[in-house]
Amino acid sequence: MPVTILAPKAVRVGYGANPDHSDSEDSGSDPEGDVSMGLKRAAAGRKAAASGGSGSKYEIVTPGEVITDDPQWMRGHGTYVAPATTSIISSVAGTVTRTNKLLSVRPLRARYTPEVGDLVVGRIVEVQAKRWRVDVGSTQLASLPLSAINLPGGILRKRTETDELQIRTFFAEGDLLVAEVQQLFADGGAVLHTRSLKYGKLRNGVFVAVSGMGGGGGVVRSRRQVWTLESANGGGPVDIVLGVNGYVWISKHVETPEGLVDKTSGITNIEESVSATMYSSQNDRIGPETMREIGRIRGVVTALVDNGLRVDEDMVMRGYHEAVEMAMTSGEGPEDIYLGGERGEQLAAALTAV
Amino acid sequence: MPLDTSAYSLALLRVDGRRWNELRRIHAQIRTQAAADGSSYLEIGHTKVMCVVTGPSEPGSRRGAIGSTGGGVGGGAVGGGAAQSKGAEVAVSIVIAGFSSVDRKRTARGDKRILELQSTISNALAASLHTHLFPHSAINISLHVLSQDGSLLAALINAATLACVDAGIPMTDYVAACTAGSTSTYAANDEAADPLLDLNHQEEQELPGLTVATLGGSDRVAVLVCESRVQVSRLEGMLAVGVDGCKQVREILDRVVREKGRRMVQEGTVEKGVGLNDMDVD
Numbered sequence: 001m002p003v004t005i006l007a008p009k010a011v012r013v014g015y016g017a018n019p020d021h022s023d024s025e026d027s028g029s030d031p032e033g034d035v036s037m038g039l040k041r042a043a044a045g046r047k048a049a050a051s052g053g054s055g056s057k058y059e060i061v062t063p064g065e066v067i068t069d070d071p072q073w074m075r076g077h078g079t080y081v082a083p084a085t086t087s088i089i090s091s092v093a094g095t096v097t098r099t100n101k102l103l104s105v106r107p108l109r110a111r112y113t114p115e116v117g118d119l120v121v122g123r124i125v126e127v128q129a130k131r132w133r134v135d136v137g138s139t140q141l142a143s144l145p146l147s148a149i150n151l152p153g154g155i156l157r158k159r160t161e162t163d164e165l166q167i168r169t170f171f172a173e174g175d176l177l178v179a180e181v182q183q184l185f186a187d188g189g190a191v192l193h194t195r196s197l198k199y200g201k202l203r204n205g206v207f208v209a210v211s212g213m214g215g216g217g218g219v220v221r222s223r224r225q226v227w228t229l230e231s232a233n234g235g236g237p238v239d240i241v242l243g244v245n246g247y248v249w250i251s252k253h254v255e256t257p258e259g260l261v262d263k264t265s266g267i268t269n270i271e272e273s274v275s276a277t278m279y280s281s282q283n284d285r286i287g288p289e290t291m292r293e294i295g296r297i298r299g300v301v302t303a304l305v306d307n308g309l310r311v312d313e314d315m316v317m318r319g320y321h322e323a324v325e326m327a328m329t330s331g332e333g334p335e336d337i338y339l340g341g342e343r344g345e346q347l348a349a350a351l352t353a354v
Numbered sequence: 355m356p357l358d359t360s361a362y363s364l365a366l367l368r369v370d371g372r373r374w375n376e377l378r379r380i381h382a383q384i385r386t387q388a389a390a391d392g393s394s395y396l397e398i399g400h401t402k403v404m405c406v407v408t409g410p411s412e413p414g415s416r417r418g419a420i421g422s423t424g425g426g427v428g429g430g431a432v433g434g435g436a437a438q439s440k441g442a443e444v445a446v447s448i449v450i451a452g453f454s455s456v457d458r459k460r461t462a463r464g465d466k467r468i469l470e471l472q473s474t475i476s477n478a479l480a481a482s483l484h485t486h487l488f489p490h491s492a493i494n495i496s497l498h499v500l501s502q503d504g505s506l507l508a509a510l511i512n513a514a515t516l517a518c519v520d521a522g523i524p525m526t527d528y529v530a531a532c533t534a535g536s537t538s539t540y541a542a543n544d545e546a547a548d549p550l551l552d553l554n555h556q557e558e559q560e561l562p563g564l565t566v567a568t569l570g571g572s573d574r575v576a577v578l579v580c581e582s583r584v585q586v587s588r589l590e591g592m593l594a595v596g597v598d599g600c601k602q603v604r605e606i607l608d609r610v611v612r613e614k615g616r617r618m619v620q621e622g623t624v625e626k627g628v629g630l631n632d633m634d635v636d
Contacts, residue, residue, distance in 0.1 A: 005367070005370075005371035006370050006371055057626060058616045058619045058620050058626070059612070059615075059616065059619075059627070060611075060612060060615030060616065060619060060624075060627065061627070062519070062528075062608050062611050062612060062615075063519060063524075063525045063526070063527055063528060063570075064525075064526065064527030064528060064570040064571065078524060080484070080524070080526070089526075091484060091524035091525055091526065092519070092522050092523070092524050092525075093519050093520075093522075093611045093612075093615055094522070094615070094624070094627075095615075095619065095624055095625060095626060095627030096627040096628055097625075097627065097628060098628055106624070106625070106627075107522035108520075108522065108614070108615055108618055108624055109385075109391075109392070109520065109521070109522050110521070110522030110523075111391065111409075111410065111411070111521075111522070133412075135412075139409070139410040139411060139412075139442075139488050139491050140411075140412050140488075140490060140491055141412045187489045187490065188487075188488070188489075189490075306388075308618065308621045308622065309622070352622075
């Protein structure tokens, strides 16, 4: 059979032309020489990357790349030190950050790593004897001990065995909640708490999962993660919870117990109202206008993520107002909540232009 | 159809027109699936594979983890590497699509060949990934073979490496793989046979070959699989060519990741890094 020559493939950018394998070389197979050349090339590449932090400021580091040989730096997350050397080598693909003498690499994308004080939205995956296991998008499930929730009937109430038996009446599998990271274990596991009236079970809304603090856009840590937005088109007030872990909750605003303080004096009354609503899984009635505006905010959040923009209070508020404007100018009026594809790009362009 | 080796000695061109030391076109993409933790798509010539990484996450029956094998043929996940208590477990599952090769062959569930591929990949990656950082968790690597034209194991390893980089899992270095062969069969007993780089399906059928994976740009071999008979004198040359090929593959994979990273930094998705020159200021 004659030699078959396939049609040429598309031009390989950069790596196609391989100067080491010139035509004169192919007559004799000389693996030794070839290997040494390959080595030299790889070594040269490494040196170039190590000496300059690379020329372009958009450059990233990749796994196995030597960041520095200088022993004055300390290694942080995303790096390791090769045995018996002082060179700090990147272990993830990402951008280099430094804190004084500490070098770390922030990955382009990774799972959420909990930190004490983070506000997170999570979902109960498992109910155990004295605690719940909560999915917060991290490498491990977080735990929420029974002692770390507000029990109905007063903050000062003692936890009893009856509470342990009734653990499912507070949170059952699949329930969503907003909580704060209280404590971290050495292995990266987190302990949550909901001992504030701001935290607790979530209802009356919609859940969106975007990428969180792990890297690569998404929700960023900011001054305010929870706020109430007065929606347009008669939607009424809408609560938005941006969990640092990238889980977002958008719901109809219901009057919180804090709001009741003025009307009812005395701490016992507040706690009774807590017991009535706090662990309810029943949604309130939500008007179609409110549902539509919740849907629009959800569209804004996903459009922000799709276009690689950060998700924080400022961006969501501006994005929402922009989306309302866009709906008004489009043919269908306020009913038009679609923000995918071109509409999302248009929204992102409007936000970045300012 | 047998490979005409006499044609090779005349023109020094292989059946698909390559020279002895040429790789096929490698095309790769990362972050092909937005919903996954990490994902990649890789083509080596006509071998096309897709990879999705989930994790590191809590092992066990969680919602996303159930029902990993959809259609096609394939085996269950094979876990390997570090002990579960010490570090993350790397579980690999491979699904070979029924339409991936020329003849539609039904592969039995729990096929030994697939199981071996799974454990090879699992062990190779577990050695490079920093699993000790994620105790009590699992990294699930799901590989789908869409089209087969030789160098399957190499393509699977490369795709899995890229997906792990995309998932942001810390690793010592890329695990880059490629195949190497020899220009004449075992039976020919030809001492002067040339080594070949990156075998396609036809060459793989006719000629002795091996798959080699190295840890990044170093000469450290992470995987060496040889399933055919070959004179031991030829092995050294094949291995040398294979290791050199791995270095080329690493550069290609690295370029894919850098390109994606540069684009993300430019778009502002990721904050800019600090150059080392800026660091010397204080």
